[in-house]
Amino acid sequence: MALLRFFSIILGALSLAESGAAYKNKPSPFTFAAESTGYQLAGPNVVPEIRVAPNDLPGVIRVAKDLAADFGKVLGVNATVVTADWKATSQQGISKPVIIIGTVGQSSLIDNLATSAKLNTANITNKWETYSHQVLSSPWAGQEAVFVIAGSDLRGTVFGAYQVSEQIGVSPWHYWADVPPISRKYIWANSGVYTEGPPSVKYRGIFLNDEAPALTGWGKANFKQSQYGSAFVSDFYKRIFDLVLRLKGNYVWPAMWSSMFYLDDAKNGPMATEYGIFMGTSHHEPMARADKEQGRFLKGSWDWKSNKGGVQSFMEEGVKRSKDWSTMYTLGMRGSGDAASATLSASSLEEIIKWQQSVLTKVTGKPLSQIPQVWVMYKEVPGYWQKGMSVSDDVTLLWSDDNRGNIRRIPIGNENKRSGGSGMYYHFDYVGDPRNYKWINTIQLQKTWEQMTLAYDRGIDKVWIVNVGDLKALELPTAHFMALAWDRANFDEPDSTTEWLKEWSGRQFGEDVAEATADLMTTYGKLVSRHKYEDLSRTPFAFHASNYDEAERNFQEWSDLVASAQAIHDKLPAATQTSFFEVVLHPITAGHAVFEIYTKTALGSRYATEHRVSANQFAKDVNSAFQRDKDIAKKFHTVLNGKWNHFMDQTHIGYNNWQEPGSNSLPKQTYVTSLSGNNAKSALMGVTPQYSSQSFPSTTSKLSLPPLSPFTPPTEQRYLDIYARDNGTFSYTITSSASSYVSITKPNGTITAPGPTSNTDKRSYIFVSDWTSVPKGSTTVTITVTNTAISPQTVATISLPLENPPTIPSDFTTGHVELDKTISIEAAHFGPSSSKEYLTIPTYGRTLSGVKLAPTSKSYPSASYSDGPHLSFPFYTFTPSTSSASVTVYLSPSENANPTQPNKYTFTIDDASPTTVQPVPVNDQSSQPAGWADAVIKGAYIRTSNFPSSLKLSPGKHELKIWLSEPTMVLTKIVIDLGGGVKTSLLGPPESFRL
Ligand SMILES: *[C@@H]1O[C@H](CO)[C@@H](O)[C@H](O)[C@H]1NC(C)=O
Numbered sequence: 003m004a005l006l007r008f009f010s011i012i013l014g015a016l017s018l019a020e021s022g023a024a025y026k027n028k029p030s031p032f033t034f035a036a037e038s039t040g041y042q043l044a045g046p047n048v049v050p051e052i053r054v055a056p057n058d059l060p061g062v063i064r065v066a067k068d069l070a071a072d073f074g075k076v077l078g079v080n081a082t083v084v085t086a087d088w089k090a091t092s093q094q095g096i097s098k099p100v101i102i103i104g105t106v107g108q109s110s111l112i113d114n115l116a117t118s119a120k121l122n123t124a125n126i127t128n129k130w131e132t133y134s135h136q137v138l139s140s141p142w143a144g145q146e147a148v149f150v151i152a153g154s155d156l157r158g159t160v161f162g163a164y165q166v167s168e169q170i171g172v173s174p175w176h177y178w179a180d181v182p183p184i185s186r187k188y189i190w191a192n193s194g195v196y197t198e199g200p201p202s203v204k205y206r207g208i209f210l211n212d213e214a215p216a217l218t219g220w221g222k223a224n225f226k227q228s229q230y231g232s233a234f235v236s237d238f239y240k241r242i243f244d245l246v247l248r249l250k251g252n253y254v255w256p257a258m259w260s261s262m263f264y265l266d267d268a269k270n271g272p273m274a275t276e277y278g279i280f281m282g283t284s285h286h287e288p289m290a291r292a293d294k295e296q297g298r299f300l301k302g303s304w305d306w307k308s309n310k311g312g313v314q315s316f317m318e319e320g321v322k323r324s325k326d327w328s329t330m331y332t333l334g335m336r337g338s339g340d341a342a343s344a345t346l347s348a349s350s351l352e353e354i355i356k357w358q359q360s361v362l363t364k365v366t367g368k369p370l371s372q373i374p375q376v377w378v379m380y381k382e383v384p385g386y387w388q389k390g391m392s393v394s395d396d397v398t399l400l401w402s403d404d405n406r407g408n409i410r411r412i413p414i415g416n417e418n419k420r421s422g423g424s425g426m427y428y429h430f431d432y433v434g435d436p437r438n439y440k441w442i443n444t445i446q447l448q449k450t451w452e453q454m455t456l457a458y459d460r461g462i463d464k465v466w467i468v469n470v471g472d473l474k475a476l477e478l479p480t481a482h483f484m485a486l487a488w489d490r491a492n493f494d495e496p497d498s499t500t501e502w503l504k505e506w507s508g509r510q511f512g513e514d515v516a517e518a519t520a521d522l523m524t525t526y527g528k529l530v531s532r533h534k535y536e537d538l539s540r541t542p543f544a545f546h547a548s549n550y551d552e553a554e555r556n557f558q559e560w561s562d563l564v565a566s567a568q569a570i571h572d573k574l575p576a577a578t579q580t581s582f583f584e585v586v587l588h589p590i591t592a593g594h595a596v597f598e599i600y601t602k603t604a605l606g607s608r609y610a611t612e613h614r615v616s617a618n619q620f621a622k623d624v625n626s627a628f629q630r631d632k633d634i635a636k637k638f639h640t641v642l643n644g645k646w647n648h649f650m651d652q653t654h655i656g657y658n659n660w661q662e663p664g665s666n667s668l669p670k671q672t673y674v675t676s677l678s679g680n681n682a683k684s685a686l687m688g689v690t691p692q693y694s695s696q697s698f699p700s701t702t703s704k705l706s707l708p709p710l711s712p713f714t715p716p717t718e719q720r721y722l723d724i725y726a727r728d729n730g731t732f733s734y735t736i737t738s739s740a741s742s743y744v745s746i747t748k749p750n751g752t753i754t755a756p757g758p759t760s761n762t763d764k765r766s767y768i769f770v771s772d773w774t775s776v777p778k779g780s781t782t783v784t785i786t787v788t789n790t791a792i793s794p795q796t797v798a799t800i801s802l803p804l805e806n807p808p809t810i811p812s813d814f815t816t817g818h819v820e821l822d823k824t825i826s827i828e829a830a831h832f833g834p835s836s837s838k839e840y841l842t843i844p845t846y847g848r849t850l851s852g853v854k855l856a857p858t859s860k861s862y863p864s865a866s867y868s869d870g871p872h873l874s875f876p877f878y879t880f881t882p883s884t885s886s887a888s889v890t891v892y893l894s895p896s897e898n899a900n901p902t903q904p905n906k907y908t909f910t911i912d913d914a915s916p917t918t919v920q921p922v923p924v925n926d927q928s929s930q931p932a933g934w935a936d937a938v939i940k941g942a943y944i945r946t947s948n949f950p951s952s953l954k955l956s957p958g959k960h961e962l963k964i965w966l967s968e969p970t971m972v973l974t975k976i977v978i979d980l981g982g983g984v985k986t987s988l989l990g991p992p993e994s995f996r997l
């Protein structure tokens with residue numbers, strides 16, 4: 003049979019880490035056509051045999067079986083695993099295609115292939131977690147070829163095996179997100195050496211946390227509970243380790259709210275070691291002992307000062323128990339149960355860590371430098387370090403974010419010279435102030451990219467661990483984080499996250515929908531960056547109910563997103579739909595329902611003040627959305643016969659403090675009752691101009707639309723809403739005092755209530771059809787809405803200001819143009835004279851994108867306006883500035899990650915004196931700076947500065963320049979208010995017209 007077609011010689015090596023480029027598809031050693039060159043591993047009635055040496059590590063023999071089963075998922079027939087040494091293997095030709103898997107120095111197969119010089123192990127030997135894939139021709143007499151997976155160590159080999167699984171078509175998410183395997187008939191291994199590793203970050207992993215009710219409820223329904231009542235037993239951790247290793251991770255902090263990893267199942271500890279996972283314990287669980295063990299086994303209280311002996315023997319037990327397993331020890335100490343201790347001080351912590359390290363060496367018999375150990379700089383802990391402590395260099399300082407994805411601290415001074423290096427404890431989920439976020443995914447990947455590449459580039463490369471909550475629902479940010487940790491070089495370019503997302507979506511859901519899925523999740527990331535679900539119940543509603551149509555537009559984006567996601571979902575093959583639902587469609591539809599609840603509550607409340615009957619429809623819609631939220635959770639709980647039951651048990655609607663509510667509850671709705679009195683009929687018609695908090699007939703003040711000019715941004719359209727204020731019917735006409743150049747869509751209509759909103763509410767757009775006919779300068783057109791159904795007719799008059807400014811001179815070729823005393827600028831739209839040290843992160847942040855300094859290694863701490871890189875924003879105005887003129891700068895919620903060089907920006911307009919702003923105060927590192935909660939809720943630091951008193955802008959051409967001082971700052975938007983132009987909103991005015 004034409005099984006072996008291997009004839010090409012090995013042509014050089016291919017490195018999988020292509021540095022300097024945006025995220026790229028890794029070159030695959032496989033092709034899947036019926037005919038190909040290379041070594042055929044599978045075809046009709048052909049399945050490979052996997053050979054592993056009996057002397058190899060148990061974790062390698064284990065993964066060989068996984069690989070065989072993964073071939074089975076792809077081919078329909080399992081590969082076979084043969085455990086055989088070199089002697090038994092090399093006697094004669096083997097009839098099946100052969101895959102040899104093994105670890106350098108541990109496998110008689112690999113070592114003999116290396117000795118016979120067939121297998122080039124030069125690039126993997128003695129490396130950390132490195133593997134290569136290569137086809138060898140004539141490895142022994144009678145054998146035409148073999149495909150080799152050679153690893154430098156246990157995890158190197160394991161990653162090499164799972165890489166094959168993924169490349170032939172088994173996703174790391176085969177279990178946790180039900181990604182179906184790709185069916186294949188043929189598999190060919192190409193010639194060439196494919197090497198990957200060592201990883202960018204040495205220890206990379208996840209923390210299962212805040213694990214009730216979802217993960218805990220699910221666990222109890224699926225696994226036999228331990229004698230202590232925990233379901234997080236070895237059958238559970240097998241699933242976790244499978245995922246972590248397939249994501250090329252090696253580190254796990256186990257669930258700990260009500261479980262004890264080492265005690266809940268005696269197999270847990272040794273199993274982690276066999277698989278190749280380093281087990282740690284969370285930041286407040288030192289020396290490999292769970293928090294929950296304290297209540298059972300600690301003699302006396304958890305207090306170093308009053309109970310040193312008791313605490314010491316408790317901690318020492320932890321090391322004794324875990325010393326033969328792969329363990330990363332958490333050092334230090336905090337108070338009981340994730341709280342600060344009242345009795346600890348910098349000097350007692352110093353003493354604790356010294357003592358802990360002496361126990362580590364004593365019990366394990368290893369030098370400190372060979373024992374992985376972290377001290378977690380979480381919450382109040384950096385405050386002790388800040389006071390100056392003498393701590394052995396061998397411990398890794400595990401810095402942390404602010405629980406909301408903003409890195410609190412990067413290494414400074416000599417900290418990067420410490421042999422233990424630095425790590426990062428990051429969050430995709432949190433329980434605590436200002437509010438929990440633990441329901442579903444609220445992570446913007448571009449932000450993870452921005453913060454974690456900064457961390458890496460500033461020396462945080464020893465340990466990365468991320469809190470993934472219940473894990474499920476956070477599949478996407480988890481996959482992204484692990485990909486970054488594995489190979490930072492794949493993520494050099496600012497658009498690499500988008501590229502990665504496309505590639506990832508293609509692998510999970512198919513190439514056909516890769517780009518569309520990436521678009522969906524990019525938009526989703528933007529929408530959730532504006533507010534987390536749990537923060538939406540604050541009042542007033544974050545998104546303004548009338549200004550800039552903010553609430554309405556934001557919700558429209560959600561509705562459009564749902565429609566696109568549903569359409570993509572419906573076209574997918576059935577097997578992929580489940581997975582797509584779990585990862586993509588669910589968060590989009592579930593998020594949409596929650597936004598509908600809060601948006602329509604806010605709009606309904608505004609409508610009620612207008613006596614608009616559709617307030618009642620909105621209240622109904624809110625109730626339906628509340629029901630839909632339940633239905634969506636139920637659907638999640640019933641896919642695949644209830645495989646994921648309980649994962650959506652988390653409450654998320656009706657938060658009124660940081661802690662979750664006991665049950666979901668609706669915000670209060672406002673209803674409109676019948677108009678009473680004789681004039682009810684004449685009061686039937688209501689009219690509200692766009693952006694207005696005033697309406698006809700409720701208000702006695704003059705109604706006005708926002709102005710129009712030839713420089714109205716294309717996204718802006720003026721409109722009037724005409725609606726019923728009670729049950730009844732009326733007809734209306736809309737006319738303008740300048741019909742030769744002002745046009746009105748739907749200039750007449752009929753309103754009928756009760757009924758759907760399409761009958762009770764109509765929107766007419768008003769636009770200028772011919773600017774050449776509009777008088778120059780400022781004029782006002784009167785728009786009249788007449789209720790023609792009654793006599794005497796009721797008439798609403800609304801003024802429409804028109805600004806027809808002088809022509810912009812031809813030397814103003816690029817920049818933003820004023821409308822209504824406002825110049826709103828997206829940061830990415832900087833002018834051509836900006837310094838080249840700035841790069842744009844596409845789709846970053848709440849509106850369009852972000853701009854930051856590059857490279858991340860460089861800072862400009864003096865924020866000097868005379869030198870250092872700046873951004874230039876040319877703009878054109880028609881209105882003179884007044885004394886209330888201001889500049890508002892929108893930045894990412896980044897912290898002062900280097901406390902000796904706080905984030906600052908300086909701006910100038912034209913030749914006026916510069917204004918320097920430090921958006922975040924530097925405070926004691928034991929807590930968060932003032933203004934922090936507001937910034938993380940809004941997803942932005944928003945800082946407004948008045949114009950310097952010397953600055954008076956006359957109409958004409960101007961330039962704003964801005965200097966950022968630190969690469970952790972991301973500028974997203976700038977709004978110039980010439981005085982009284984800008985209205986209150988969360989996101990700022992829509993971007994101005996741009997030349
Ligand atoms: C080993 O790595 C070097 C440097 O990347 C490369 O030039 C060489 O081709 C590699 N050799 C093999 C056999 O992979």
Ligand SMILES: *[C@@H]1O[C@H](CO)[C@@H](O)[C@H](O)[C@H]1NC(C)=O
Pocket residue numbers: 070071074079080
């Ligand atoms: C393939 O392997 C898997 C995992 O070991 C096993 O569950 C399955 O039954 C095997 N299939 C066949 C056809 O042997």
